[in-house]
Amino acid sequence: MRLKESFFHTRQVLAVNNIDNAPLEGELLLRQTLKINRVQFYQNPAQQITPEQQDILQKLLERRLNGEPSAYISGYREFYGLDFYVNNDVLIPRPETEHLVENTVSRAQKHRKLLIADIGTGCGIIAISLALNLPQAKIYAADISTPALKVARFNCYKHGVVDRIKLLNGDLLEPLPEAVDFIVTNLPYVRQSELDTHSFEPATALDGGADGLEIISRLCRQVNGKLIPGGCLLLEIGQGQREAVTALLDSLFPTADIEITPDLNGIDRVVSMTLPR
Ligand SMILES: C[S@@+](CC[C@H](N)C(=O)[O-])C[C@H]1O[C@@H](n2cnc3c(N)ncnc32)[C@H](O)[C@@H]1O
Incomplete structure (x- = not known):
């Protein structure tokens, strides 16, 4: 999957689960997974997400859906x-x-x-x-x-x-x-x-x-x-x-x-x- 599709999917899952500001939250989870900054995130929408990265993202997403605040997930x-x-x-x-x-x-x-x-x-x-x-x-x-x-x-x-x-x-x-x-x-x-x-x-x-x-x-x-x-x-x-x-x-x-x-x-x-x- 490419970053662009993964971002779309993550945003949708967050929004369906009533997480406020799903686009920003989704961006933060993906950036944390890929260890990239905001500029890199928006510059490379075609970047490939490896299966290992998808696993990491899935775990972060589950923590967020479980109600854990994004600040604790990202650590800052x-x-x-x-x-x-x-x-x-x-x-x-x-x-x-x-x-x-x-x-x-x-x-x-x-x-x-x-x-x-x-x-x-x-x-x-x-x-x-x-x-x-x-x-x-x-x-x-x-x-x-x-x-x-x-x-x-x-x-x-x-x-x-x-x-x-x-x-x-x-x-x-x-x-x-x-x-x-x-x-x-x-x-x-x-x-x-x-x-x-x-x-x-x-x-x-x-x-x-x-x-x-x-x-x-x-x-x-x-x-x-x-x-x-x-x-x-x-x-x-x-x-x-x-x-x-x-x-x-x-x-x-x-x-x-x-x-x-x-x-x-x-x-x-x-x-x-x-x-x-
Ligand atoms: C509302 S938090 C504020 C934390 C930080 N100053 C901030 O503004 O984000 C309150 C802090 O007071 C501390 N605290 C609670 N009771 C206290 C007490 N009796 N003496 C000293 N610190 C206390 C808590 O451990 C917590 O870190």
């Missing part, structure tokens, strides 16, 4: 213009988290020297994107999951920032050895009752407890002493969580300045709290 996901290695020990990066990074970069770039903590780093997307965009920053990246930290370490090497990011294992802000200028965090915020029990993603990356805000609330209560005066806490939140989170921060830090940034869909996504100096 793009975030903030960078490629990150992912496996099922970490959350697959979501595009909305780019707002958190963007917001931090725009606040932090005027600082000449700064310390940042990324709490719940997962595969390291936030810490690494910040390290590459803020060359003056030193970063702590913490997670309670040891397997997730292994993935983050791999990505730190991949992006050449291993000397600027210190990985820490532990609960929320507890492993932080000093107060920092910025705490940036995308913690689990899905209500337990809304968790997808068939998800391939780790529950520790998603489960925010009964109200979705158990872990975020615990972190907010630990901020004292971990953020310098004038420092800033940036939290990613889920739909409908703005009021509860801002009320909690208001009660804990009545003199702080709180701002909300919506994502591209108009959903309140980032809560930023700046402490007085």
Whole structure:
């Protein structure tokens, strides 16, 4: 079979099985099978697919039809213009988290020297994107999951920032050895009752407890002493969580300045709290 026919067939199988964006998904599976980039994929539609390659493709296709996300099958996901290695020990990066990074970069770039903590780093997307965009920053990246930290370490090497990011294992802000200028965090915020029990993603990356805000609330209560005066806490939140989170921060830090940034869909996504100096 030639690439062109195989692509057509793969797309059809994906579409019939209700996989969204079947053309892109089919392209990714074929490119992974043939180990080719996008340009090579579209330049050589007459390329022959060997029987061995067809077997590999069939196995990848079966995994996808079984519900496994394409990022876990391919082993990577793009975030903030960078490629990150992912496996099922970490959350697959979501595009909305780019707002958190963007917001931090725009606040932090005027600082000449700064310390940042990324709490719940997962595969390291936030810490690494910040390290590459803020060359003056030193970063702590913490997670309670040891397997997730292994993935983050791999990505730190991949992006050449291993000397600027210190990985820490532990609960929320507890492993932080000093107060920092910025705490940036995308913690689990899905209500337990809304968790997808068939998800391939780790529950520790998603489960925010009964109200979705158990872990975020615990972190907010630990901020004292971990953020310098004038420092800033940036939290990613889920739909409908703005009021509860801002009320909690208001009660804990009545003199702080709180701002909300919506994502591209108009959903309140980032809560930023700046402490007085
Ligand atoms: C929503 S994922 C975010 C991963 C990554 N930062 C991202 O934005 O894609 C939440 C991460 O928080 C970690 N986590 C959950 N509970 C934690 C805790 N109590 N202390 C530290 N990390 C925690 C999970 O292991 C997971 O990696």
